Amino acid sequence: MSERAPSEQGQGQRIWIMGASDGIGAALARSWARRGARLILSARSGEKLNDLVRELGTAEALPCDVTDGDSLRDAAERITTGGPLDRAITLAAAYDPGKVMQVDPQMAAQIVTANLTGCFNFVRAAVPLLKPAGQLALTGSVAGYVGLPQGQIYSATKAGVINLAETLRAELAPAVDVRLISPGFVDTRLTQKNDFDMPAILQPDAAAEAIIRGLNGRGFEVHFPRRLTLAIKLLRALPYPLSLRLTRRLVR
Template sequence: MRPLNHPLRDWAGLRVWVIGASSGIGAALAVEALLAGARVALSARRTERLQAVASGHPQALVAPFDILDAQAWHARHEQICQLFGGIDLIVFCAADYHPERSWEVNAEGAARTLQTNLGSVYTGLSTVLPAMLARGSGGIAIVASVAGYFGLPNASVYGPSKAALINLAELLYVDLRPRGLSVYLINPGFVQTSLTAKNDFTMPALQTPQAAARAIRRGLASGRFEIHFPRRFTLALKFLRWLPYRLRFPLISRLVHP
């Protein structure tokens, strides 16, 4: 079967913009791309963290900004395009997460998480899409999560934001693939990051950011639409998602209240 996207096998000279590149999956993926020969713009708020990731990589461009600032998006995009000549792949990897049950959610915190995880992606899309569409090529990679597969306790805001990203990636693919663009949906399981460090439960199939970055690169190289990993964990969740509610809800309750 033909791949759904253009396979990204040769990274030499590829112009990549990683949003959320200061730590975790974003930082590891940026390094993976740099080692493969790509030119990578690294963006997040923390300049010193970005400089640490870029250290030793002459093809890295440190481009810090606040993803909640719409004007800053346009300024950084213009700068990167001037230096790189364009963007071949943008990776939306920035995220916010607070483990909380539904009765612990407050409006202000929920709004910030939704704006970080979802709203900023819309701002970024409105920034980069015009040039990609005019050129008729380019790739958009959205890092969602298996937490978006179905409702899970402790992910009262994070989970819905990731479910929305899954939906967004699906509709983007239908809209943009006929116009020459590739859309990649990335659904990781548990990865060792500052976000998952907030969890107070045992996380099955926990991976390092470096292992996650390698899995993402393999998925991009194969041209997959959905890149999910580790498969021994994500396939089990996919099966759970296919179950009718009458069966799924008791199983989830048993996991949460053993």
């Protein structure tokens, strides 16, 4: 299967970033803005988006919510008037660490809706907006590779996003260049909720640069930092009797 190589570093590309109000999404917007991309930035927080747009000077703020199909459809209609997209990326996510039996069921449902159903909603809205062979990127997580202690519903939803991206790759290629982003630990408002050591943690700017390099390459998955992701991929590849014994040792 042949894949297109995205144009030089995003120069002049029209890119929709969902989850752009802070964290990796905001850092990604700044990095692409420096490269001359034409950005459409979305998140639930219109105030934060407007602050970022004022900072960048050239981007467009388009508040919407991945859990609200109507708001996504309205956003898609507005985007259509400006022409097709080169790329559409979603980083929107909800997170609440803890053991499965301790999580609040209502919070668990909200995480599923935001992370998995929201990703599906974004795909349905974004794909028709892409130019031929345009790029669609979904954000999973290394937390979705294998069930780890205190990953609870978040890890399960990210495993679902990984599966969804694989399915979309099979169904949509080569008309759509489907990619999967799998970050390790990144210093954001979500990971700041953790009360455990986070190996190889990155700053959002470094994560953004890794994502852009990966999306400008040809591989399906962009995963980083590799000293962490490769170790967890190895754990996933082990037989269950061994991998479960190892993960059990991580229970606090």
